[in-house]
Amino acid sequence: MRKRLLARVSLLLLIVAAMGILSGCWDNKDINHRSLPVVMGISKSEDLYKILLQIPEPSQTNNSGTEFRFVGATGSTINEIVDRIGANMETQMDLLHLKVILIEKAYAEEGINDAVSAFMRTNVISPRTMAVICDEPIEHFFSKIKRYSRNNGTILEDFFQFDAGWSPQVAQSRIWELFRSVHSFTHDEAIPIIKSGSGTVIETMGSAIIRNGKMVGRLSANETLLANIFNGLNVKGKIEVMNSATVQIVGNRIHNKSSMENGIPVLKSTVHLKVKLLEMKGNPTKEQIKEQLQAILEQRLQNVLNKMKADQADILGLGQLYRNKLKRDQLEAWRSQYLPHLKSDIRFKVSIESEGELKMGA
């Protein structure tokens, strides 16, 4: 009995000792010894990448919020640069919390395919990271937001979050969606374009049309809104300005009918919009407002479609509607063979849900 007890005790001691050794064996770094960058800016000039990281620095001394640190480096691959920055920092770099990747416009035009697949491959960056194009040099943008971000640690992220500061004119695109668009036959993405604003931190500049990882065109903010509506995003609370009135969209529903006629795709769509009247100029009737709104929207959507056809980029994912009508090899040629010839008949049906607190004539 005594001997067994001794054996047990020594086994226990051994386990405790082993634990002490093991847990020190590989570096499990505590969270306060890690840097968690939230924004990464990428630009490229002459085969050299330049990367800027915005890293929140927790400080307990002043309760005024989060301090930020901006670090950057240049190099030939993204991972190498991140490693180099990490080596120079006193803490371990942990990119999984990255929320926004800012891509300089010039680099986006050159093509971001490699970067996107690198991000997907390494698993050090979450696929849910937002991709955004920056319409000015990244250093400039960062130095601008430095001033504002003192009070709000995740200002850039919040701008794109559904449950925070997102507004319906801003496109939504995440790294995984970009990666999908690179390999999908029938789906392209629109990435928001921003630059630093004068009054607000960020000014939205519409969005970029990305085809196969390259920026090939632009949409204005209003067109982005339409694209969002068409993609079925719930864009409540959006204000639309017309000659005679301002309305707020409170509900949208789309009905698509796709068919093939003589090898040409034909699309008949009806977009049902429910709107709320906010403001009127003069005294238009309900019918007038409706008709004007429908005309404007149809015109705008036509613009978007024309841009899509010209750029051969299917940001609305219209090709998805033809997946059951085309064969696989035909789908592969969707962008080049079919999309430019698409015949579309898209109608908007607007119904004014409420006139607000006042009666129509008031």
Add this chain to the structure above:
Amino acid sequence: MRMDKTGQVVAVYLISHIGIIFIFYPGQILESAESSHWLPITIGFCFYLVMIGIYLKGIRCFGGRSSIITILQERGKIVALAMLLPVAVYFTVVAIVTLRAYAEVIMSLFLTSTPIWAIMALLLGTAVYIAYLGLEAIFRTALLVVLLGVPIILFVLFSSFQNADWYYVFPLLDKGTMSFSFLGHTAFYKSMLVFSGGFLFLGFIQPALTYKPSKVIVACVCMLPILLLSVYIPVLTYGRSTAVLFNLPFLEAAETVEITWLMFDRVSMFFMICLISFIMLLLALIIWMIVQVLRMAARTPDWVPLLILAAIIYLVCLFIPDWLVLDRLLWWNVIPRIYSIIVLPVALLVMGYRYMKKRKVEAEQ
């Protein structure tokens, strides 16, 4: 005291399949066919259903209340050894591959800086401990783990539809797939791995745990939606042409899920956690079965073959340098696998019929 433990048996059955399916299955199926993946899934599943049916029927011919080890031993120790040793070899390789592959997955998802030997040691250690506790403990543990894990699994499965684009289902009837071209693809046969580890245990557990074969078949049919989900969630999220690029398509699809009200960022991790716990039990079960076969050859206390086996598995895993070797190991294992999931059940059924006939003749005399 004989009690019906169908609940536990079904729990173990589900665990041993789910743990493998979501990791191995979608990648292989996506590779085997360009579209209309439901067809290869259904074909593979039907084949599996037939095999499990034959196996259960075979056991039933012998009264349905004893383990195949005793059934075969009644026909002589040599026969039993000859018939079951290939199964043991097969299980050993499955254990090695599973251990190594999951350690790799864990390393890439959770613990990038932890050495792989430590990860494998914990995984194998847990499995061996559970196997040491014995069959009934394995099954009761499975019940507890299912109770804890299934809510999480269901939650992740439902939330994975967040980014689904239903148009990616099409084309449903693709000419290439309908011509059964996937039958010529090795990936299709590799996908059958997920079926093979799981059902043989049904023959080992009686009479300690008795169950109703009909209920097991019902549970087996429940696997079909799980298989479909595991393949179609990545397809709906990414589209086949993108999803086929991933090593672990399902987890990548789960990675895209964003749930703003949750305090955690990565829902896919919770899913992975449950899978790991399932895999620990599967490994324990496999190891227990190998030990049962080995103990037939030499009467020793349970822990001797257990420790030797654990040491062998661990050492082999340490010496596997990369996925390529793992893949080759899987390929070499095809013969024992075919034996285990086709020859053994069929042989059992044939023997069972002859046994029944003999009994009938004896009864008439």
Add this chain to the structure above:
Amino acid sequence: MKLFERVILRLGQDSDFIRFPTTMAGESVILLGYQTFFDFAETLRHLQAQSARIADTEWEVTPRLIQGLGEFLDNPDADMLVSLVLRGQLLIWFEARDRIISFTPTARILSRSIEAPITESVVRGSISAFVEDIDTNIGLIRKTAAAEDLRTHTYWTGADKQKQIVLIYRERCANPRLLEGIIQKLEENLGMNVQNLQNLSSMLGFNPWTGITKFNSTELPQEVERALQKGKVVLLLDRFPFALIVPSLLTDMFAVENDRNYPLVYTYLTRFLRVIGVLTNVIIPGLYVSLVSVNPDMLRIEIALTIARSRMDVPYPSLVETLLLLIILELIIEASIRLPKSIGPTLTMVGGIILGQAVVSAKLVSNILIIVLAATTISSSTVVGYHNSLTIRVFKYLILFLSAIFGLYGLVAGLVLICAYMASVTSFGIPYVHLMRPNGDANG
């Protein structure tokens, strides 16, 4: 008589041992016994009254009347007499006739009266609890269970057979294998001394190192009633104000009989709450350590930054930090059990508020950890029965250590290990993870 002299020789040096010569019905008798066990004056009065009644009877003619006094002992030996005296009997020796009667005297009350339970508080339900006196306890059980098939067996254990164990079961409900096993073990090990539950557990052949208590102890007769109905077996120990229910099952952690005094919804909600409590207690410290030091990518960025800020100047790794505070909390729990009830709250305040506040502002631990550990400690008390809370308090350290090394993966491995351990525990063939239904049928 030599026999009687021997008894006196063995017990006579005790100061409370009396040897009282008197006359009964004209015969001179000697009374022997411990006066601390009974009310001597009352007993004597009783005896006198009896002797007046039998004064005229002849021993040979009407032995029955005399037998009414107590039990005649034929061929007694010294050991037997000593043990009778030790159990509180009064021996009456009729000197002339050389006969001994074992008389049950008016007992002195050596127990508390029936009170409300101390360790299990009942909000709505019967509140009489067991006391030290074993007969009272059996009475309570008989009164509550009110079943015809209720059986009791008494075992006198110990080297000199002085300690009483009573086995109670219901003939129709009890699990036969369990009952047989317990009876066999008890009869085998009658010679063992049973002073505490460890002794009893080795008497029943349980592994002394088991991490899960094999007895579910309760102070409440209605719990016993339910357990009996479910086919369990109950042991009562003399001078032990708890009934010991064998086997103890996993469900006993979450369910008390008293839950059923509320509407069914609340019964299940309360039990679900306890399950959450146990899970919280076991998982949360490990989860904190693994999220802070191994897998911070699981956290949302806002929480990650908050934790990072609160851990800013903490000098050691999160495992040490957590262990440090956990041990202090365990000390507080232990101390509040030791202390009298009047001082307990003071200690809680000092420990909880002052120490907690000071330790945070001194930057020894992060304040998130204080919240985590407060949640842990609170949830460890939601479990039913202190013996069960000990179990889960220990389990959480396993998970804590594994989490510190392997992060979330270690946490899962720990949980599976705990599940496996619990699944492997059986008592008399009944697994710990098992449901025992009232009608006796079982479903694992």
